[in-house]
Amino acid sequence: MKIEDITGQSVIEAERFTLRPLQASDAGLITLYAGDARVARMTTSIPHPLPPGAAEAFVARAQASDRSEDVWAIDCSPSGGAELVGLIGMERMDRDQSEVGYWIAPAFWNTGIASQAVAAIIAANPQSASVIFASVFQDNPASARVLTNCGFTYLGDAESFSVARDANVRTWTYSLRLRE
Numbered sequence: 636m637k638i639e640d641i642t643g644q645s646v647i648e649a650e651r652f653t654l655r656p657l658q659a660s661d662a663g664l665i666t667l668y669a670g671d672a673r674v675a676r677m678t679t680s681i682p683h684p685l686p687p688g689a690a691e692a693f694v695a696r697a698q699a700s701d702r703s704e705d706v707w708a709i710d711c712s713p714s715g716g717a718e719l720v721g722l723i724g725m726e727r728m729d730r731d732q733s734e735v736g737y738w739i740a741p742a743f744w745n746t747g748i749a750s751q752a753v754a755a756i757i758a759a760n761p762q763s764a765s766v767i768f769a770s771v772f773q774d775n776p777a778s779a780r781v782l783t784n785c786g787f788t789y790l791g792d793a794e795s796f797s798v799a800r801d802a803n804v805r806t807w808t809y810s811l812r813l814r815e
Contacts, residue, residue: 642698644705649755651714651748654707654723657697661708664719665690668740675799677775678738683799703727705761709739709752717743723752725762733764737781749781757785757811765814770795770806779807787811 647654657665666685668674675683682689697706706724711717721739728734735756739749757767769787771778772795783789787809794803 642705643700644707645759645761647707647755647759647761649751651751652709652711652716652720653713654752654755654759655710657694657706657708657722659691659694661719662690662694664717664740665693665722668719668721669738671741672799673741674738676797677772677778678736678799679795679797681738681799697724707756709748711748720748721752723756725756725764725767727762728768731763731765732768733762733766734768734770736769737778744777749778750784753781753785757813760813765812767811767813768808769810770808772797773805773807779809782809785811 642656644656646656669681669690670685672683675681675685696702697704704724704726706722708719709721709723711720720743721737723735723737726734726736735753737749737752769782770793771782788811790808790810793806793808795806796802797804
């Protein structure tokens with residue numbers, strides 16, 4: 636049985652990679668990459684250090700039928716690259732809205748993969764969202780450029796708690812209207 640049959644989540648094809656539902660075998664690379672402080676500190680939810688079993692628990696939550704977020708592995712193996720270079724997720728919100736979040740392993744930073752993954756999610760719109768939101772920490776201008784390159788509009792400043800930093804961190808919030 637295919638993993639997309641288990642999760643009910645679509646596979647999204649892009650030029651350089653495939654966005655696919657997480658599978659148990661992804662836990663090792665998620666542990667390696669998410670355990671890197673440079674990745675964890677740019678997210679709200681990844682602790683640092685990453686506790687044992689955290690990646691396995693994350694994969695199990697991503698596969699659960701009652702999940703509120705769909706998470707895809709950014710899998711470059713179809714084009715001869717690494718099997719997992721990062722993750723992208725969409726959290727369901729009310730009123731046909733979603734929030735996108737992503738991280739890329741440091742070895743693959745500045746390669747365009749994040750922009751292409753966000754563009755692929757927008758094009759597929761797997762949650763049929765009318766509006767997609769995103770926020771990034773203000774000390775991460777590269778992620779802000781990903782969003783603006785994909786057509787997101789700046790909404791304003793806010794702050795979010797970062798587990799890895801154990802602190803509130805100033806953010807920039809963006810939105811993209813897909814339909815009225």
